[in-house]
Amino acid sequence: xSAFEGKLSPLVEQLAPSGIRRFFDLASQxxxxxxxxVGEPDFVTPWHVREACFYALERGYTTYTAxxxxxxxxxxxxxxxxxxxxxxxxxxxxxxxxxxxxxxxxALRAVIQPGDEVLIPEPAYVSYEPCxxxxxxxxxxxxxxxxxxxxxxxxxxxxxLTKRSKVLILxxxxxxxGAILDRAALAQIASVAIAHDLLVISDEIYAELTYxxxxxxxxxxxxMKERTIVISGMSKAYAMTGWRIGYATxxxxxxxxxxxxxxxxxxxxxxxGQMAALEALRNGERExxxxxxxxxxxxxxxxxxxxxxxxACHEPQGAFYAFPDIRASGLxxxxxxxxxxxxxxxxxxxxxxxxxxxxxxxxxxxATSLAQLERAFERMDRFLNS
Amino acid sequence: xxxxxxxxxxxxxxxxxxxxxxxxxTLLDEEPAEVRAxxxxxxxxxxxxxxxxxxxxxxxxxxxxxAVIDVRVTPQREVGFDAIARRIYRxxxxxxxALMSGAYDLQVVVEGSHLRDVxxxxxERLATIEHVTGxxxxxxxxxxxxxxxxxxxxxxxxxxxxxx
Numbered sequence: 113x114s115a116f117e118g119k120l121s122p123l124v125e126q127l128a129p130s131g132i133r134r135f136f137d138l139a140s141q142x143x144x145x146x147x148x149x150v151g152e153p154d155f156v157t158p159w160h161v162r163e164a165c166f167y168a169l170e171r172g173y174t175t176y177t178a179x180x181x182x183x184x185x186x187x188x189x190x191x192x193x194x195x196x197x198x199x200x201x202x203x204x205x206x207x208x209x210x211x212x213x214x215x216x217x218x219a220l221r222a223v224i225q226p227g228d229e230v231l232i233p234e235p236a237y238v239s240y241e242p243c244x245x246x247x248x249x250x251x252x253x254x255x256x257x258x259x260x261x262x263x264x265x266x267x268x269x270x271x272x273l274t275k276r277s278k279v280l281i282l283x284x285x286x287x288x289x290g291a292i293l294d295r296a297a298l299a300q301i302a303s304v305a306i307a308h309d310l311l312v313i314s315d316e317i318y319a320e321l322t323y324x325x326x327x328x329x330x331x332x333x334x335x336m337k338e339r340t341i342v343i344s345g346m347s348k349a350y351a352m353t354g355w356r357i358g359y360a361t362x363x364x365x366x367x368x369x370x371x372x373x374x375x376x377x378x379x380x381x382x383x384x385g386q387m388a389a390l391e392a393l394r395n396g397e398r399e400x401x402x403x404x405x406x407x408x409x410x411x412x413x414x415x416x417x418x419x420x421x422x423x424a425c426h427e428p429q430g431a432f433y434a435f436p437d438i439r440a441s442g443l444x445x446x447x448x449x450x451x452x453x454x455x456x457x458x459x460x461x462x463x464x465x466x467x468x469x470x471x472x473x474x475x476x477x478x479a480t481s482l483a484q485l486e487r488a489f490e491r492m493d494r495f496l497n498s
Numbered sequence: 499x500x501x502x503x504x505x506x507x508x509x510x511x512x513x514x515x516x517x518x519x520x521x522x523x524t525l526l527d528e529e530p531a532e533v534r535a536x537x538x539x540x541x542x543x544x545x546x547x548x549x550x551x552x553x554x555x556x557x558x559x560x561x562x563x564x565a566v567i568d569v570r571v572t573p574q575r576e577v578g579f580d581a582i583a584r585r586i587y588r589x590x591x592x593x594x595x596a597l598m599s600g601a602y603d604l605q606v607v608v609e610g611s612h613l614r615d616v617x618x619x620x621x622e623r624l625a626t627i628e629h630v631t632g633x634x635x636x637x638x639x640x641x642x643x644x645x646x647x648x649x650x651x652x653x654x655x656x657x658x659x660x661x662x
Contacts, residue, residue: 132662139659149660156653238662287662405506409525416524459660482525 127242131465135449139459146488148476149459151287153351153432157388158399161350164391165384173383179375181208181359182386188393189359196319197332198342204364207371208381208389212317212345212358213239214374219313219341219360220247220279222369229276233264234467235435237287237315244281252277255469258437261426262289262469266300273304279311282330285318285430288466288475290411292430295328302333312340317358318431320349320400323408325429331361338363341370346385348431349400350392355385407432410478410485417489418476421496432479435463439472441496449474456491499528499536507536508545515549554649556640562611564593564638567620568602572629579603582629591619602634613637 132149139145156162180186186202193200200206209215220230220243230244233254241251254272256262264282282301284293293301305312312330319327331340345358358381360370374380392400414434418425423436438448445462452458461477463470478485499507503526510522519537523530540546555561571582579597586606587595594607606624610616616635625633641649 130662132660136658136660145659147657147659150657151661152657154655154657409510412527413521413524461660 123246123248126245130238131446132238132461135453135459135461138450139453142453142457145453145457145459146480146484146491147459148478148480148485148488149461150477150479151433152353152479153348153403154479154481155351155403157350157352157355158392158396160395160399161352161388161392165388168384168387173387175383177208177380177383177386179380180204180206180371181381182383182390185386185390185393186359188390189361192393193342193361196316196327196329198329198337198361200361201364205361205367207360207362207367207374208386209345209358209360209374210378210381211347211356212315212343214378215341215343215345215358215360215370216240216281216313216315217243217246218370218373219343219362219366220244220249221373222366223279223311224249225278227276228278229274231269231272231277231280231310232467233268233282235262235286235288235463235470235473236281236467237283238466240281240283240315244279249279250276253467255467256289256291257469258424258426258473262286262291262435263293263297264301265297266304269301269304273308273310277308277310279313280305281313281315283315283317285322285327285428286433287318287431288433288461288463288470289426289435290428290431290433291426292322292325292327293330294325295333298328298330298333302330302336305339306335310339312336314340314342316342316344318348319344321404321407321432322430323404323411323428327430341366346389346392349403350389350396351403352385352388352392355382355388357381357385357389407478410480410482413482413485414476414478414489417485417493421489421493423496432477434476434478435470435473436476437472438474445471445474452492452495456495458488458491458495499526499532503528504536504540507533508540511537511546511549552645552647554641556649562609563613563616565608565610565616565620566636566638567606567608567624568634568636569604569606569624569630570632571603572631573603574629582627585627586624589619589623591615591623602632 186206189206190200190202224247226248228249229252230249231252232240233256244251252272254268256264314330331337331342341360341362343360346352415425418436425434425436428434441448445464449460449462461475463473519530519533522533573579574581583595591608593609596605598605608616620635
């Protein structure tokens with residue numbers, strides 16, 4: 113027993129252990145596992161980006177940077193976001209963070225007061241709820257459904273509102289469902305947000321990974337920029353997960369509050385990663401598009417094969433996840449994933465990990481090679497149909 | 499099939515000629531019959547000239563030698579470099595011929611069983627062709643990357659097996 117016994121923060125103790133952890137432990141002990149459970153690109157960071165980092169190191173870029181990030185990188189981010197009809201002043205409306213994850217934490221801590229309610233449509237990325245709890249908020253989950261392609265509807269949002277509702281977290285394109293929110297759906301959500309003075313934290317880390325549709329940021333809608341914190345980063349679009357470079361853009365008052373927390377906790381994002389991110393934004397368009405093209409091809413293959421082996425699946429239009437319905441198997445999502453892993457050595461993530469509405473579904477990542485996907489679906493077919 | 503998809507189809511076949519028509523149709527969001535028709539048309543019009551594997555010959559025992567030969571020629575009136583290129587590429591030892599800009603005119607890749615075979619080919623066949631004014635022969639020692647494929651540094655999976 114250590115001296116910490118009974119002295120841990122109740123907030124931390126309140127957090128549920130990660131449901132993914134158990135699968136990670138299980139899968140890690142097995143050989144010949146084909147994993148469709150990975151939430152990061154299978155591509156290695158493009159060489160020109162890695163090479164730019166070497167060059168930066170050679171020139172001695174090993175120091176702290178400005179708290180908000182290298183000015184050149186903030187300018188590049190602001191310029192890049194114009195692609196999505198977003199306009200931010202790089203001087204005081206852009207913050208470079210240690211991955212999108214830090215930006216989520218900062219955004220919540222910057223605005224939450226004890227007792228505030230954070231609305232989280234689910235199934236949702238696993239970090240939102242813990243970050244909201246750690247910031248002192250209470251969490252209200254809003255169920256989304258397969259029949260709506262897991263999109264948040266205006267009615268569901270209105271029904272969830274209480275007097276304490278302060279922040280809505282959106283994630284589109286969505287992890288784990290691959291759902292997107294089009295302009296019409298976002299306009300409905302925006303009208304509720306404006307009418308009820310909701311703040312929006314919009315996680316757009318998969319913005320570049322859309323297929324046949326163009327990503328729309330809620331912050332680009334009339335009246336929304338002033339109440340939205342946009343979060344994104346380099347991890348998904350540029351295959352730079354390990355570099356830990358994300359960013360937040362927001363009105364200057366809330367961004368200043370986020371910078372304040374960031375400067376006392378993180379100080380700045382690593383300069384090598386920032387230099388690499390700058391190279392990616394300046395010269396990474398061609399390689400990024402090539403990766404998106406490959407995800408799109410795999411997406412079509414995965415959806416077709418899922419349906420062929422008897423699993424219903426809505427068509428994901430973003431990110432690199434399919435979210436098939438496994439209820440016909442008669443198994444819970446956790447039992448399905450566990451048996452599939454043990455019997456056929458294919459790792460998927462149980463939908464219940466992402467919230468109650470994810471029960472009956474599993475997340476299949478197609479951020480893996482086509483050859484691996486072919487093998488995985490041969491095994492899944494055998495698991496389900498023989 | 500529209501022209502954009504035709505180009506994507508060619509890229510996919512170039513990447514992996516073993517893809518089935520059904521797989522290609524899925525990847526391109528097309529019907530298999532459309533894919534078959536587009537491939538047939540590309541073969542007919544000689545856009546697709548054949549299908550081959552990318553082989554790392556360095557790993558094959560008893561493999562011969564390869565030489566890249568820079569050839570300077572005097573172009574001929576009306577036919578330019580084409581006539582001389584035609585005379586060169588018809589030799590079975592010649593694997594490729596390309597017209598280049600810069601210090602020389604034709605780049606010729608030649609394969610033989612031994613150094614001596616290539617040397618003989620260059621001195622007795624290539625250099626003696628009328629209008630060939632000079633050659634520089636470079637023997638290939640090791641291939642690191644060819645046709646977009648890196649030969650010897652396979653990058654192992656470094657990701658966690660399951661991650662959020």
